[in-house]
Amino acid sequence: MYKLLLATALAAALPVNAEITAIRAGHVITDASQPARGASTILVENGRIIAINDAAAAIPAGATVVDMSGKTVLPGLIDVHVHLGGYSDDPWYAGVAPKRTEEYAVAIGLNNALITARAGFTTVREVGGGQRATIAVRDAINDGLAPGPRIQTAGSTLSIIGGHADNTVGINPEIGDALDKMYPQIGVCTGADGCATAVRLVAKSRADLIKIVATGGVLDDGKTGLEQHFTNAEMKSIVDTAHSLGLKVAAHAHGARGIEAAVNAGVDSIEHGTFADTTDINLMKAKGTYMVATLMAIEGLKEHLGKGFFTPNVEAKGLQTVGIQGKALAAAYKAGVPIALGTDSGVYKHGRNAEELPLMVKLGGMSPKDALYAATMGGAKLMGIETETGSLVAGKSADLIAVDGDPLTDPAAVLKIRYVMVKGKPISLQ
CATH class of the missing domain: 2.30.40.10 (Urease, subunit C, domain 1)
Known part of the structure; x- marks a missing residue:
C-alpha cells in the first residue's frame, strides 16, 4: 500500500x-x-x-x-563581470539624474539583460549596481517573469569612503549628503569590524557573492589613484566574513600592490588585474585565484577618451590603462592562472560581450579553445555552478x-x- x-x-x-x-x-x-x-x-x-x-x-x-x-x-557563454544597470554613454553623474531611481534601474537592467542573452550569454554575474535593483532583476529573470540569462548578483559593492564605489564622490556635498540619507550606502565601510558588518548587510539582501574595490577605479572621479584602497586587515575581514557565509569574493583591482594584497587576503577572483606584475601572477597561480581581464572595458574607454566625455581625473587614469591592454592576461595565461571571461559591460555598449573572446586571443595570447573554455566552464567554475551549466x-x-x-x-x-x-x-x- x-x-x-x-x-x-x-x-x-x-x-x-x-x-x-x-x-x-x-x-x-x-x-x-x-x-x-x-x-x-x-x-x-x-x-x-x-x-x-x-x-x-x-x-x-x-x-x-x-x-x-x-x-x-x-x-551558452558566461560573462562573470557585467553591470546591467548602466549605459556606456551615461555621463559620470548619471546616477543622480531624476529618472535614475532604483525602480527605473530595474527596467534598465531587464532591458540590458535581454540584450546580453541575445548576444549568446546564458549566464552572467552582476558585480555592482543598486542593491535593490540588481536583486529584483535577478529574481524576475530567474523566476521566469522576464526573458534573460541566469544571473548571480553582488548587490552593493564594498568600497572605502571616497573610493571607486562611493557613489557620492565628486557630487555637490549637499546633494551627496541628501543621497546618503535617502539611500544609505551599506557597502561603504571603514575598519575590520565595519567591513565585516557591511558584508553581512549585503549578504542579508540575498546577494550571491561579495564584490570589493580593492584599489581605485578608472571611472570614479576621485584622485585616489589605482593602487590599494582597503587596508590588509579590512580586506582580510571582508574575505573571511564572506567565506564564512558561503559567499565568494570578487575584487576589482588595478594596481600591482593592491592586487597582491587582495590575493593574499584570499579573494576568489581579480577583476581587471590591469597592472599585475610577476609577483601578482605567481601568487594568483599558487592560490588558484581567477583572472577576469575585462579587455572590453578598455575598448569602451578608447571610444570616449579625448572627447571631453570624461572628467580630467578619469581621462588621466584611462590613458594609463590603454597602453597595457591584455599584457596582464597574457602573463596570467602563460603562467597557468585560471581564467574566466568577464567584460565590464556597461563601460561599453551592451550586447558586444562576445567581442572579448577575439581580444583574449589577439591580446592575451590565448588559444581559441582556451578562450572558449574561459567563456564557458571557466566562468561556471568561478561561479560555483559547473554542475549546472558550462x-x-x-x-x-x-x-x-x-x-x-x-x-x-x-x-x-x-x-x-x-x-x-x-x-x-x-x-x-x-
Whole structure:
C-alpha cells in the first residue's frame, strides 16, 4: 500500500506530457576542452538536456524540432563581470539624474539583460549596481517573469569612503549628503569590524557573492589613484566574513600592490588585474585565484577618451590603462592562472560581450579553445555552478547557443549568434 501511495505521489509531481525539443546540429561542442562531435541531435525536456544523440538516431514523436544542422551548437557563454544597470554613454553623474531611481534601474537592467542573452550569454554575474535593483532583476529573470540569462548578483559593492564605489564622490556635498540619507550606502565601510558588518548587510539582501574595490577605479572621479584602497586587515575581514557565509569574493583591482594584497587576503577572483606584475601572477597561480581581464572595458574607454566625455581625473587614469591592454592576461595565461571571461559591460555598449573572446586571443595570447573554455566552464567554475551549466551534458540545464563557424578555431565565430536557449527556453533574437 505504501509503495502504491508513493508511486501515486511521484506521478502527481511529474509534469504531464512534457514537451521535448530536439535541436539538430551540424557540430556540437559539448565541452570546450574536448573535440567537437559531428552531426548530432540534442534532446531537451523540462529545461534540461536529456540526451545528445548521433544525427541518425530517431527523434521522439511529437518533439519540437529546431533545425541548426548547418551550425555549431555549444554551451551558452558566461560573462562573470557585467553591470546591467548602466549605459556606456551615461555621463559620470548619471546616477543622480531624476529618472535614475532604483525602480527605473530595474527596467534598465531587464532591458540590458535581454540584450546580453541575445548576444549568446546564458549566464552572467552582476558585480555592482543598486542593491535593490540588481536583486529584483535577478529574481524576475530567474523566476521566469522576464526573458534573460541566469544571473548571480553582488548587490552593493564594498568600497572605502571616497573610493571607486562611493557613489557620492565628486557630487555637490549637499546633494551627496541628501543621497546618503535617502539611500544609505551599506557597502561603504571603514575598519575590520565595519567591513565585516557591511558584508553581512549585503549578504542579508540575498546577494550571491561579495564584490570589493580593492584599489581605485578608472571611472570614479576621485584622485585616489589605482593602487590599494582597503587596508590588509579590512580586506582580510571582508574575505573571511564572506567565506564564512558561503559567499565568494570578487575584487576589482588595478594596481600591482593592491592586487597582491587582495590575493593574499584570499579573494576568489581579480577583476581587471590591469597592472599585475610577476609577483601578482605567481601568487594568483599558487592560490588558484581567477583572472577576469575585462579587455572590453578598455575598448569602451578608447571610444570616449579625448572627447571631453570624461572628467580630467578619469581621462588621466584611462590613458594609463590603454597602453597595457591584455599584457596582464597574457602573463596570467602563460603562467597557468585560471581564467574566466568577464567584460565590464556597461563601460561599453551592451550586447558586444562576445567581442572579448577575439581580444583574449589577439591580446592575451590565448588559444581559441582556451578562450572558449574561459567563456564557458571557466566562468561556471568561478561561479560555483559547473554542475549546472558550462558544458552540454545530459542532466545539466539546457543553456546553449548555435553559431556560424567553429569557435574552437575561430574566436570570432561567437559573434554570429543564430540561436539561444536558456534553461530550455528559446530567447527571441529580435
